[in-house]
Structure formats: C-alpha cells, structure tokens
Amino acid sequence: MYPSTGAVSKMKYKDYYKTMGLPRTATQAQIKAAHRKLARKYHPDLNKDPDAEEKFKDVAEAYEVLKDPEKRAAYDQLGEAPQGGEFRPPPGWEEHFSQGPGPSRGRGTYSSASEADFSDFLDELFRSQGAGSRGASSRAGSERPMAGQDQHAMIVIDLEDAFTGAQRTINLQVPVIDEQGRVAMQPRVLTVSIPKGIRAGQRLRLAGQGLPGYGGGPAGDLYLEIQWRDHSLYRVDDRDLSLELPVAPWEAALGATVTVPTPQGRVDLSIPSNSADGKRLRLKGRGLPAASPSAAAGDLYVVLKVVFPKANTDAAKAAYQALRDATRFDPRANFPG
C-alpha cells in the first residue's frame, strides 16, 4: 500500500486552501477561524447531510497541514497545481519534514478506520516517518494486562429486518499492530444477528468483539449503531410508521375499502365517507415490534392524500362541471370580504 520509493510521482493534488475557502496568503488566525467554522458546519453529529462526513474529513485533513507552519511551508513549496491534476513534487521535498504527522484525530466512530481517514495524498506528503505509524500505540509490548479498546461502527438495516430479525454481514477495518509496533488496517468480516424490535439510533453491543487486549487483558466490545436504509413507503417515528395513501376524491367522499401495504403484508383498510385530505387512520400494532415482550408494538398511521384526475377530456370536464353545479361548494366561504 505504501511503496518504498518513487511512489510520489503520481497522485491527485489536493488544494487545501480551496477546501478551507481561503487565499494562499491567509494568516494562521484566519486558518483557525475557517477551520472552526467549517468543522461545525460539516460535523456529522450536527449535519445530517450524507456528504457532511466526507467534507468534515477533507477540512480536518486540510487543517492538519495548514495549522502547522512547518508543514504549511512545505505544502506551499509544492506550488499550485490544477485542481484534480497530477503533479510531481520537487526533488528533495521530503527533507522538509523532521516530524511525523502529529496526533491523529482518532475518530473511532462511524467507521473504525480512524487512522486511515486521511487521503493517500497526505500519507505520501508526510511519509518520512512511515504513514503506517500514525497513531501507533505505545502499548505494544507492554507486559501489564490491559483491556482492549471498545470499537464503534455503523450498520444500515432495512425496516423489514426489525420485524423478523435478520443476519447481516459487516466489514470492518481494524488496526492491527505488527512486530515493528506499527499500525496497519486489516479487514475483518463479522456476521451479526439483528434482533427483532431494534430501531434506528439504538446500538447493539457485541461483547468481546472490540480490539484485542494487551498482555492477556480482555478484548474490548464492539458497538454497532443502527441506521435505517431509506424506505420508499414508510416514514419512521420511534416505533410508529406512517404511510401516505393516495386516494381518489370519490373514495374520500363516499368511503371505500382500499388494500394498503404494511411491512407484514397487505391489509384491507376501510376509509370512512367524507374523509378530508390529510386524515390519519391508525392501524394499531402494525408499526415496529417491541424488542421486549412486555412492551407494545408501534402503530402504523395511514395518511390520506386526495389526488384528482385531470380534466383533460370532455367527459372529465363534464363530470367536474356537474360536481360544481350539484354542490355549489365554496372552498373560501370563511375568507373575510
């Protein structure tokens, strides 16, 4: 993954100033302020946009370099390359670095690949101490037994999985320490049972599946945070589900029996006559099941959405005109004046 020499000849140039929205002449104070602002804006806990985490990492990587005057000077020496272009660093540029890349952010959440979060570009830039040693643990070789670290990761499941329980295979990147005390990321595949009744935002604890202990200490635990895969039909609120049900005007006015999908299969739902648009009908116990037998299952709310056929034929127009004449309906009767 990190070839020993000459590997820097081709790589994607990253414009850290552009990432931070700053000119190359920015002061250290401006860089710090821009980082604060962008980090808050894109922090994955504060911004639910799917791209936020990626942007947050880009900003963190840019700041990692620009906040340190020595690294910034070395980066500036690379010169400006066209965005996304490949470039060849000037000869001997690596000698500018006397230090390693500094402490890693050590996120340890969302994905377990905390030390591998930064780009290959940064890894190559500060390769002088070996990218693999970033965040290396001083605990390697320690004789005293120590418990392994807990790990956190995210798992995306389907709504249907919570009804029946399911098995899911997950891929983790776990840091492994080699004989030289360096950290390398290794893939790890686990099959996990998803218990019935689990919900998004909850965490599943897998005892002893975190990082291994040291010197005979116990392994840490693995925590999997549950997220729903977006569902085309249902909205989720805790254990309750809601489903938007399109109905024709005559179904809403006259009443009807309509077949509606539920996660446990289709059911016939009777719509009372004179139902207004937006009316909520509750199917008790048809929401997400509870995890424990003592708790109640959620409900499924069917929300009526009255949709109208277009008046694009003579017959349809005549039908609307007949409705107008028959009802003398004034939808704005309660407007003043």
Add this chain to the structure above:
Amino acid sequence: MTSKNNRCLQGEIVEESVQFSLTELCRASGATEDQLKLWVAEGALEPQGEFELHSRATRTWVFSGSALRRAVIAHRLESELEVNPAGVALALDLLDQIEDLRRRR
C-alpha cells in the same frame, strides 16, 4: 482475533438492556471520567434515579443505555470542535429539539 469469522454473533440492544457504571461509560464512549463528571454537573448527562455530585458518590452512579449515545456525541464535540461542557449540554439539547421537529414534520 481472526480476520474472518462466520459464526453469527448475538448482541444486546444497549438502549433496552444495558446499564453503565461511570467506568463502563467512560470505556464505551472513549471520554475520560473527568469529562463525564463535568457533563453530569452541566446536566448534559444524568445518572438514573437520585444521584449526588460529590466525588465519593460517583462510584454509585448508574447510567441508562441511552446515555452512551449522548456521551459519544459529547466526546466528539469536545475533541473535534473543542466545545466546553456548557456548550456540550446546549448542543445536545438543541440536537434533541431538532430530532423532535424532524419527527413532527
């Protein structure tokens, strides 16, 4: 630890069936005991039942499983954005409000 493991692992749902002592919550969230104590003092986290804030009482604190989510977010806000304990408490409350609004939409 092997890199491949086909046995199906059974877990427990933290919010349903797990409680944490201060030490356990510290380990699971990655925060230090001092950080957790400061967050409790700010009301960002609350041990279950009646609890006391003096130093000897912290050994008797019991947190519900849902405290882990809050502690993890608090830890990230502090380490990545340098938010102080009062700011952490405010951010967590505002995040709860946003979540409520999102649901009611």
